[in-house]
Amino acid sequence: MDHQHRVVCAxxxxxxxxxxxxxxxxxxxxxxxxxxxxxxxxxVVDLSGVGFIDSAGLWALxxxxxxxxxxxxxxxxxxVRPAVRAVLELTSLDRVLEVFADREAALSxxxx
Amino acid sequence: MSDRHFSLAGRASLLSAREFALxxxxxxxxxxxxxxxxxxxxxxxxxxxxxxxRHGYVGGSGxxxxxxxxxxxxxxxxxxxQGRRFDPATVTCPPEPxxxxxxTWPDSGLGLLLIRAAGxxxxxxSDADGNVLCLHLRDPLA
Numbered sequence: 001m002d003h004q005h006r007v008v009c010a011x012x013x014x015x016x017x018x019x020x021x022x023x024x025x026x027x028x029x030x031x032x033x034x035x036x037x038x039x040x041x042x043x044v045v046d047l048s049g050v051g052f053i054d055s056a057g058l059w060a061l062x063x064x065x066x067x068x069x070x071x072x073x074x075x076x077x078x079x080v081r082p083a084v085r086a087v088l089e090l091t092s093l094d095r096v097l098e099v100f101a102d103r104e105a106a107l108s109x110x111x112x
Numbered sequence: 113m114s115d116r117h118f119s120l121a122g123r124a125s126l127l128s129a130r131e132f133a134l135x136x137x138x139x140x141x142x143x144x145x146x147x148x149x150x151x152x153x154x155x156x157x158x159x160x161x162x163x164x165x166r167h168g169y170v171g172g173s174g175x176x177x178x179x180x181x182x183x184x185x186x187x188x189x190x191x192x193x194q195g196r197r198f199d200p201a202t203v204t205c206p207p208e209p210x211x212x213x214x215x216t217w218p219d220s221g222l223g224l225l226l227i228r229a230a231g232x233x234x235x236x237x238s239d240a241d242g243n244v245l246c247l248h249l250r251d252p253l254a
Contacts, residue, residue, distance in 0.1 A: 023162040024126040052130075054158045055223035062217070083151050090229055091222065 007074050009042035012107060018049030021057030021084075029057070033064035033075070041073045044106045048079030053087050065097060078106040115183040116143060124169055124176035124193060129161035132178050136189070139180055145187075145252050149230075153189060153247075156230035159223040160191040160245055168195025168243065187252040189231070194242040200224050200234060 013036050017029055036043055043064065050057075065075045078100040080088065088094040100106035118139045122128055137154040145153070157178065164176050174195050181188040203221050228234050231247040238244075 020130055022126075022130050022158060023166070024130060052133075052154075052158075054155060054162065055226055056162065058222060086148075086151060087155065087226070091225065 007069075007072055009074050010040035012042050012044055014044045014046060014103060014107070016046040016049055020052040020054075021047075021050045021060065022052060022054045023056040026054075026056035026060040030060035030063050033060065034067055037064065037068050037071060037073050037075075039071045039073060041068075043068060043073065043075045044100075044103065045075060045077050046079045046103050047077055047084055048081065048102070050084055051081055053084045058087065058091060058093060061097060062093070076100060076106055076109075078103050116181070118180040119177065121175065121177040123173050124161060124165045124195075125173050126162060126165055128176070129158050129165060132161045132176070132191075133158035136178060136180060140252075143182060143252075146254075149249075149252060149254075152230035153249075156227045156247055157189065157191065159227050160189075160247075163198060163223060163245070164191060164193040164195060167198040168193040170196065182252065186232075187249040188246055189249075190244050190246040192242055192244045197238045197243055198236075198245075199238070200227075200236055200245065 015033065015036055019025070021029055033043065033045065045061065061075070061077070068075045076098040079102050080099055085094070088097070088099070100109060120132065120135055122132070133154045136157040137150050140150045140153055161176060165171065165173070168174065174193060177192045179188070179190040179192070203224050227247060231249045233248040234245070236243070236245050
């Protein structure tokens with residue numbers, strides 16, 4: 001499983017998550033991401049405000065990614081801070097979810 | 113090196129799991145562990161405390177205790193509770209590294225993967241007094 005599965009999306013939606021993305025708030029974050037998903041939407045999740053992520057937070061992102069795939073959309077990440085990036089790498093989720101340096105890089109990337 | 117020990121007791125909840133992790137991080141930084149180690153162990157403590165809340169107390173609350181012990185045998189990070197027995201050996205973990213289609217990944221076990229990744233060994237004990245999940249690190253300064 002790698003980034004080559006990328007689907008062509010008609011438009012981008014950007015969402016920022018802030019604070020720790022952990023078990024206490026992961027369900028709310030997942031629901032927020034799910035609400036933004038729609039056919040043909042590439043959801044850019046800006047994590048520059050997230051300094052901590054645990055397995056529940058990772059599952060929120062995975063859940064959104066799975067839902068996006070089911071409706072021919074996509075989920076990508078940007079602004080990932082080092083502590084969060086380390087967890088993504090540890091779990092190999094960085095090979096599943098495409099990661100951009102920042103919001104501008106994500107939006108300028110040819111996804112359409 | 114003289115032995116070091118830190119202990120913190122409280123009530124398990126999803127919110128307090130993060131607090132336990134932050135306190136553990138502060139103590140381990142004060143003990144001069146490398147930042148990479150501290151971040152891994154902070155995450156491990158958050159996962160251990162979350163497991164206590166979700167599985168030990170089935171989403172409810174109850175007593176929880178964190179013990180950090182550093183001696184010649186290495187570092188021991190132990191989380192104790194008095195909830196339901198939760199044996200990590202019985203949990204199905206996702207493939208490591210994550211591979212295959214996400215639809216096929218199990219909905220649990222990722223936390224356990226992160227706990228194990230932070231140390232050299234994980235053991236679990238359960239008796240009438242409660243349960244203890246313990247992570248060992250042979251050389252915490254490495």
